[in-house]
Amino acid sequence: AVYLDCNATTPMEPKVAAVVRRYMEEEYGNAASAFHQYGEGARMAVETARGQVARLLKAHRDEVIFTSGATEANNLALLGHAYVGELRGKRHIITTAIEHPSVIEPLQQMAKNGFEITVLLCTAGGWVDPDALRRALRADTLLVSVMQVNNETGIRQPIESMAAVLADHPASFHVDAAQGFGKEQRSLQHPRIDMISVSGHKIYGPKGVGALVVRKQQQCFPALRPIMYGGSQEQGMRAGTLPTALIAGLGSAAAQARRDQAEREESCRNYRNKLLDGLAPLDPIINGDTTRSVPHAINLSLPGISNVDAVKALKDTVAISGGSACTAHAVEPSHVLLAMGLSQERIGCALRFAWCHMTPPVDWHTVIDILKKLRH
Numbered sequence: 001a002v003y004l005d006c007n008a009t010t011p012m013e014p015k016v017a018a019v020v021r022r023y024m025e026e027e028y029g030n031a032a033s034a035f036h037q038y039g040e041g042a043r044m045a046v047e048t049a050r051g052q053v054a055r056l057l058k059a060h061r062d063e064v065i066f067t068s069g070a071t072e073a074n075n076l077a078l079l080g081h082a083y084v085g086e087l088r089g090k091r092h093i094i095t096t097a098i099e100h101p102s103v104i105e106p107l108q109q110m111a112k113n114g115f116e117i118t119v120l121l122c123t124a125g126g127w128v129d130p131d132a133l134r135r136a137l138r139a140d141t142l143l144v145s146v147m148q149v150n151n152e153t154g155i156r157q158p159i160e161s162m163a164a165v166l167a168d169h170p171a172s173f174h175v176d177a178a179q180g181f182g183k184e185q186r187s188l189q190h191p192r193i194d195m196i197s198v199s200g201h202k203i204y205g206p207k208g209v210g211a212l213v214v215r216k217q218q219q220c221f222p223a224l225r226p227i228m229y230g231g232s233q234e235q236g237m238r239a240g241t242l243p244t245a246l247i248a249g250l251g252s253a254a255a256q257a258r259r260d261q262a263e264r265e266e267s268c269r270n271y272r273n274k275l276l277d278g279l280a281p282l283d284p285i286i287n288g289d290t291t292r293s294v295p296h297a298i299n300l301s302l303p304g305i306s307n308v309d310a311v312k313a314l315k316d317t318v319a320i321s322g323g324s325a326c327t328a329h330a331v332e333p334s335h336v337l338l339a340m341g342l343s344q345e346r347i348g349c350a351l352r353f354a355w356c357h358m359t360p361p362v363d364w365h366t367v368i369d370i371l372k373k374l375r376h
């Protein structure tokens, strides 16, 4: 089957895989071992990667905290920031209805501990209106957390306009950039963003590695408190021996993303056109405002065809998803599509296709033949 589930995870770039392999097999020192060449080799790999991640965000290398992925980065950004609120007597947090569970869940924990969470609704087009943020801001707003690109719809959120809304407000601004880092650079370089979560396995790098980038010119660092204690790695913000090979892989993936971004985007755009042509006989309804969607993913409903049936029937032809991988086993309808106000019927027919510059062509005639048989 052709893999069309790149929002769940991407295949690894061969060059990145070679870097990961090299550091698994050869440079096996501990980056914290200061006095021998093995430690030195590992440390150099980590520091090179730190620079590569920072460069993509126009951040400083010492603003990069390596983590086990975007989930941990989100948890660190939110839970690690809670005590700043306690210090300042600010307990109001703003987020959106379409966030990833790794933002929603830590915020729900914080709500149990006395924080008040305002959840911004989204438009039918799948984006959150910056005016809604403006209206929700209060004097005691501690933190605003908004994703850059939604993982289920591929819709970009107006991060720069939100940063402008926050220009004169002291709230910290966190952006979950798991789906846009390495692909949609510009909005992440906005200096008003305080914290950015990124992940390796969405940019053709390894799974199990990511970073929280904390801009020091803003107030929240080192006011951020660690959520794990142990060694003093990552400036005390994230204890634990650094996974050199994974970090080197993330760095290599970031460097390639920076170099090849335009080319990849062009190839994804062409793929998107072919996909839409291919599916046209089924009269797809696109979910989300297409003027705001990334070129490498789309969410669409095929009228009369249940998404659960479609995913199963297509499994030997194309590997796709009816929602996000994190919730694919759940029977509940997608919270993102619900927030967009789509009908149950349309949500039940919604499929997510996500591809990349390495995705081979699909025989859309076969796909159409299979899907037509499912129509009720």
Ligand code: PMP
Residues within 6 Å of the ligand: 007, 008, 068, 069, 070, 071, 072, 100, 102, 147, 149, 150, 151, 176, 178, 179, 198, 199, 200, 201, 208, 209, 210, 326
């Ligand atoms: N945020 C978003 C928007 C995501 O799509 C994902 C991955 N599904 C994550 C966070 C979590 O990233 P990771 O798998 O690196 O923990």
